Amino acid sequence: MKRPNPLSPNQMTPADRRAELSALLARGVIRLQERDRAKLFVENGESSLHKPANQSGTAEPTHRRTAA
Numbered sequence: 151m152k153r154p155n156p157l158s159p160n161q162m163t164p165a166d167r168r169a170e171l172s173a174l175l176a177r178g179v180i181r182l183q184e185r186d187r188a189k190l191f192v193e194n195g196e197s198s199l200h201k202p203a204n205q206s207g208t209a210e211p212t213h214r215r216t217a218a
Contacts (some may be wrong), residue, residue: 159167 162170175191
């Protein structure tokens with residue numbers, strides 16, 4: 151996720167402020183869509199293989215073998 155702009159809005163151009171606001175609103179819409187999609191899966195008894203970026207689904211192996 152992109153970090154918020156540390157500049158004060160007073161130090162940003164109008165175009166910069168619009169771009170930051172647009173990005174915030176877009177992320178909010180995406181989060182709402184993901185939440186609604188997850189509710190549908192629960193209500194229908196289905197499961198999704200999609201995981202959020204912070205839950206990639208990968209795991210470290212418990213042991214490694216070396217090639218012989």
